[in-house]
Amino acid sequence: MTEQNKTLLRGARILGGEPQDVLIEGGTVAEIGQGLRAADAEVVETGGAVLLPGLVDLHTHLREPGREDSETVLTGTRAAAKGGYTAVHAMANTFPVADTAGVVEQVWRLGKEYGYCDVRPVGAVTVGLEGKQLAELGAMHDSAAEVRVFSDDGKCVDDAVIMRRALEYVKAFDGVVAQHAQEPRLTAGAQMNEGIVSAELGLQGWPAVAEESIIARDVLLAAHVGSRVHICHLSTAGSVEIVRWAKSKGWNVTAEVTPHHLLLTDELVRSYNPVYKVNPPLRTEADVMALREALADGTIDCVATDHAPHPHEDKDCEWGAAAMGMVGLETALSVVQHTMVDTGLLDWAQVADRMSFRPAAIGRLEGHGRPVSPGEPANLVLLDADYRGQVDPAGFASRSANTPYQGRELPGRVTHTWLRGRPTVVDSKLVGAAGAV
Amino acid sequence: MKRHLISAADLTRDDAVLILDTAEEMARFADRPIKKLPTLRGRTIVNLFFEDSTRTRISFEAAAKRLSADVINFSAKGSSVSKGESLKDTALTLEAMGADGVVIRHGDSGAPHRLATSGWIGGSVINAGDGTHEHPTQALLDAFTMRRRLVGEEGAALDGKRITIVGDILHSRVARSNVHLLSTLGAHVTLVAPPTLLPIGVDSWPCEVSYDLDAVLTKSDAVMMLRVQRERMNAAFFPTEREYARRYGLDGERMARMPEDAIVMHPGPMNRGMEITAEVADSPRCTAVEQVANGVSIRMAVMYLLLGGSEPALSRDDTARTEENN
Secondary structure, eight states, rough: OGGGGGEEEEEETTTOOEEEEEEEETTHHHHHHHHHHHHHSEEEOOOSSEEOOOOOEEEOOOOTTTOTTOHHHHHHHHHHHTTEEEEEESSSSSSSSSSHHHHHHHHHHHHHHHHHSEEEOOOOSSSHHHHHSSHHHHHHHHSSTTTOOEOOSSSSOHHHHHHHHHHHHHGGTEEEEEOOOOOTGGTTTTOOESSSEEEEEEEOOOHHHHHHHHHHHHHHHHHTTTTEEESSSSOOOOHHHHHHHHHHOOOOOOEOTTGGTTTTOOOGGGGGGGGGOSSSSSOHHHHHHHHHHHHHSSSSOOOOOOOOOGGGGTTSSSSSSSSBBOTTTHHHHHHHIIOOOOOTSSSSSHHHHHIIIHEEETTTTTSSSSSSSSTTOOEEEEEEEEEEEEBGGGGOSSSSOOTTTTEEEEEEEEEEEEEEEEEETTEEEEOOTTTTO | OOOOOOOGGOOHHHHHHHHHHHHHHHHHTTTSSSSOOTTTTOOOEEEEEEOOHHHHHHHHHHHHTTTTEEEEEEEEESSSGGGTOOOOHHHHHHHHOSEEEEEEEETTTTTTHHHSSSSSSSEEEEOOOOOOOBOOHHHHHHHHHHHIIIITTTTOOTTTTTEESOOOOTTTTHHHHHHHHHHHHTTTEEOOOOGGOOOTTTTGGGSSSESHHHHHHHHHHHEEEEEGGGGGGGTTTSHHHHHHHHOOOOHHHHTTTTTTEEEEEESSSOOOOTTHHHHHSSSTTHHHHHHHHHHHHHHHHIIIIIIIIISOOOOOHHHHHHHHHO
């Protein structure tokens, strides 16, 4: 370790509270108080910036191995650090699919080697994401990558028996199945949310019921076998109602929402600009409002980015030919501030809960999602919440630029991120971390 | 007029009437021994067809040639497109060749919109049918045909006319364009289809919806029968062809219950025996062939107005020159 062994943050507002000094030493939060002194510490004058625990993403597509033209573990974790994340869960739909201990260990090891952000791979539920045969879930769990979350994300585990077995099987090691809820027959060829806009645009609809029917089935299955299930990127008001009902029964159901589903609606598809093409699709204003309310009242546990990088050519085309997905790591906190904090729906302590504590708990991820208290790991993010600026993908660390927010003014800017006390972002710029672990 | 024609929804009532009136002027030339006008001499129109449609392509081709434009037909089949070239690269190629207007038919809804708004090309874009979205020149030629048959007056719209569109509304770009245009022109539109062939969200459209053809027929000035693809049966949109024909097909008996002067329309190609019987298709009340002829006049009018300027279609000079050429 170098001279950054000790760092003193002056006047940081922990979880948005009153300004205090925070001393980071040896990878942990050493001391919190007023007027702290440490002669040999690097001092950061925070100017009253908000200090949060490092964010944890349950849903990131790092694309490596296989689609390094859109993202790599290096570029994706650099983007994560810039967005204030200290841990990401890397989705399994790579080439080859992350359905063996070998692939998940490779991804995990790359993350560790680069050192920008902890990478916890998600293991595929079924071999090749084919939905037919369970992957070796236990081997992935027991591997060095310590897989706890399993998902065929991108595809739904639509076979009820396979889903039941997966839910049952992971009970042996407290794993969780994260379901991409999409009834495939109801969504064959689907291009956007089914409703008023799709009717006018002549684009094939992706009906809300295709998501809701799978969620309804899966919460019942989870209850029946006594396992826990996590719902990926919940997008409709009806899904919220089902999850709320399941939780009222005491069933072990958790759910995530993406930043883009908290802000954008299917009206944007009228431009036919494929930057708005995403799966699940952008829904209606009523859905957006229901999702915000559900995130505020805890029905939806957490925000997950579904960061889905795509190369330029896969978006610079006609709608039908375009890939589905949006990058999100570098804008997530700003979108949450805009939609949830500036609207008064969440305070910063609750943001820490929805973007750090709860996702870490769902993923059984140790060392992350911890309170900002003496003795805790110094996984921290400092946010200039007063900043306002336009989103410019030219400044992204991600290899891809498929953001729906280009040119949009959003609040908040991550100025610093620390991973176990070591800065990965300083003054909103990445600092060399490669090789340092 | 705007620079492009992408959607019938973009047309104001004045735009639409101007196109219909201009088409009347164009139609008068069709009866002359020499059908050519010099208006678009030296301009290049590209027919960019990603879907096979000989009928629509030759209609646009005839229209452009009668306006003296140079016409390039670009069919995606057997071209670089079938080797994976993107729409963008195709567009850049056409731009480099100096296309003044691009007539595009594409299987993806929104492709003409992308072409017009992406900055790939500078010329005018005319939508000749995109996916299940729109087919605005078809709606214009339908409105032209209705105005001739039901109103018979230039400068007029279709106020108060009762138009019924029957069939596969869900997958029909013709229906979408017609609902926009006909309502803009003051007509009352009713869509008739089995519920499976109506889009979710149709209740927000400026029209009525009915599942019962017989109830609507007697109150229709024009009945437009849409082609129903037999393959839809396999996707459970309806049980059998015969059941569809019985409930939603137009036969002589039903036609007899229509008001005396009411017309039967069909954008073609017809599925005789499915949505329309031969007796109806071949009757004098059916305007299917007339619609084809009117299509050339409408497309001439659209190209003229988009590419030639918005002064009257035939200036005195043009008329004089044309007569000299005679």
